[in-house]
Amino acid sequence: MKKKWSILLLTMVLTLGVALAGCGNSDDAADTKVLNVWAMGDEAKQLPKLAKEFEKDTGIKVKVQAIPWANAHDKLLTAVASKSGPDVVQMGTTWMPEFVAAGALEDLDSYTDKYAELEGKNFFDGSAKTTKFDDKTYAVPWYADTRVLFYRTDILKKAGYDHAPKTWDELSEVAKKLSDRGDDMYGLNIDGKEQSLGFMFGRQNGSPLFDDANKPVFNKKPFVDSVSYLNSFFQNGSAPKAELGLDVAQTFGGDAIIPMFISGPWMVKAVKDTVPDIDGKWATAVLPAKENNTSSLGGANLAVFKYGKNKDDAGKFLQFMSKPETQLKWMELTNSLPTVQKSWENETLKDDPFYKIFGEQMANAEPMPLIPEFEEIAQAYMKNFEQIYRGGADVQDQMDNFNKEVNTILKNN
């Protein structure tokens, strides 16, 4: 009888053991001397190349883990909940407020004393802004992303324009003319799922988004007018109302169903790679202006994770990544825009026809409002905007509704 009991107990312990082993975080088992870095997206696969150089310089071993953007937020949530994680983490600029509020990022002020490279003044203002909360610095800008206008020079020339549209009026005029080329032809692509677009156009029309008392002003004239302006592209047929289910090679190449679109630096490589036959027939330009031509500024920062174990080495890694040379190398590997101002003095950036435009636009770019609720506000905006351009709702009514929603979102949190 006794033997039976012990066998049973043994099975129980074993089952539990197996079950629990499944929950353990295998990262913790790694040598604590190794610097763990979490990076996101496709570009993260290139990071080990830079990390190798860092290893050679400092003798610190680096382990890079590449996480797809789609899983990154979940993965970071788990890290915060379990209070364990990497030493250095890449942070999308819009995620900063959320994770700073959660206390997941180390305050970098003590590091900036040690490493001059990390000081905010080295970086573009817009990028540096995304790292500062309550007068403290929680990250260093790594790469930037700003939106510019991509257009087909040959198609625009045929329509009678030898330059990119410079103002809002001109943009809508050109787009209309291009869409008149025939059925299923459009002028400008406006992506309804792009969360910063509406706010960017609002700012161009002189709308501050939030007033001095931090109350949303999305139902006031400047913002409403910018939404009406965007909506006009859908209503007069200059922009496709329904998703076409096509990618850039199909819309931008050949006869160009959509000869103009607004996007970020990664599209330069995408267009070059996927539609080589239009080489020399397209260009980028700074955004058309209304009151101003402010673009949105995004990108990613590097932060030291509070629950990491290797904080000193993490500082050295951040210093390495903030050197102008490293940033230029990173640009070569991934086409990401450097955030260190000094990098832009380099000829490869100054003389490249595409990068030059991005550099110009960077001087006129603002990050999205740096509040934890922004993601929810952006989602609400996209829903309301869809009601307008696709559902045919009244612009003013829908924006009143959106403003009310934003108020509830801000009050609830």
Added chain:
Amino acid sequence: MDQKTPYLFISPALLLLIMFSLFPIVIAFVISFTDINLVGLADWSKINFIGLENYKNVLSDPIFLKSIGNTLFYVIIGVPLVIICSLGIALMINFSQAKIFQFFRLIFYTPSITNVVAVAVVWSYLYNPQFGLFNYLLSLLDLPAVPWLQDPTIAKISLIILALWRAIGVNMIIFLAALQGIPREYYEAAQLDGANRWKQLTNVTVPLLRFAIFFVTVTTMIGWLQFFEEPFVMTQGGPLDSTTSVALFIYRNGFQLSKFGYAAAGSFILFIAIIIITIVQFKIQNRHSDTQM
């Protein structure tokens, strides 16, 4: 001692069940009464108890109400379709033991073992409004193109077609197993009484499949109430939230917006709805079997 021994034998399974099924449910229930978000996750002292606030808010959220409507649409159209189609195919495949019919069994089962995301990507090409296969076939017949995933109502139906195609396989196998369990004697007796094929189907096969049909109805219904992958991959709930299911709504609030309490409240409402619907189905089934006996 003797009475306790069985419990000991099931204790490993019981422990796992408690740890990984019951315990999380209890935690989710507690969470649904709090305002936990990312900040609360990092520092538990910042979690506040807010009573029924989440439930009140979620029940007045227009998108949640819309997602309930969408989910009902999926269930009401999808469940009968799955049962009719999988039963029909099972009957046809059961018709003969020839090799070709075994091959059909494989063909109909394949969709249920392929990866949803891969399938959804392929189907979004089929549904593509410009050069998708479906619109191409329609154009051969001189029919106008259909906005498969762009029109609010048609998008829902497109997702149902995809999910139906995926769901047939498993349910067909269940029906096939049940069909092959019916003793041949019943059919012989029916034939002696002069019953034709249709009479045999309605008076012998379907009544004897009652439990299989019940099982498939309950599992399919629960599955469709939790409809998630197809809208998540193919439409992200659009256009105009017309394909957002309750499960997708919960995922969005919980994991994209970090509103864990709010999402937990939503998931509890879904949980309770599923339990009620299942109990109702069991009640109906019991009544039927009472009258049959």
